[in-house]
Amino acid sequence: MGKMMKVLLVSLLVLGAAGAGAFFFLGKDAEGSSEKEKQPSAEELAAMSIDTDIITTNLASPNFGIVQFNILLDSEKAKEEAEKRTPEVRAAIISTVAGFTKEELVGQEGIAELEEQLKGKLADIIQTGKVDRVLVTEFKVQ
Template sequence: MKNKVLTIMLIMLVAISLLGVLVVVVINKMNDTGVANREPSIDEIVEASVEIPEITTNLAGNDYIKISFTIQTDGKKAKEELEKRNFQAKNIIITELSEVKTSELAGKAGKEKLQEVIKKELNELMQEGQVEQVYITSSILQ
């Protein structure tokens, strides 16, 4: 009788322990995904960003543009890679701008479209991460 009661108590103790471990694991996993999904701080954004200095190029037609960018990557390795690919980034920007008319860049929608196209093209090149956001930091249309 004593052995049977002892065995039942031992099984219950193990079951409660396993349930406790399971709860701890689930809580930790939920916290890990919360950390991964949080927005980066401005310091983290600046640390992972690359500046593309002012580029002057012709647009489709007789107009030209002076424009500069800051490109946000998803981490330090991606930033280092993008810094090495600076000439390729400039090539993408100049090539894309040569297809655009002044009227297409005059408004907010045109600039946002240009940013998305540049982001897409750069992400096709990247091997060590990806471009998160492309920011136009200055723009003069003439």
């Protein structure tokens, strides 16, 4: 009888572990699909983002840059605040771009660094929500 109980106990543990593993993996798939459903639509993104004017400014080197950005915020209220703070947003863009040299802005790394620095500066300006991302949509250096 003792041997039979051990076999039964081991069988139950194996079945339990297999069931827990299946639940874990199936649960992950369900979470993954729900995350896809939570992604905002193009209309929702447009409602929470602003495009800046095309801005021309001197660089730290004897060159100048022409830039435009798309700023995605986490809510429509944050977007409204960013629109009301347009002068501060423009000033942050100009001071950030002006801190780079032409050589620093060349390539994907330079643009990514510019976007990241600007995101940090805008996060300090926007108080109602948060800045989700900053994208360079126009970029010329001369």
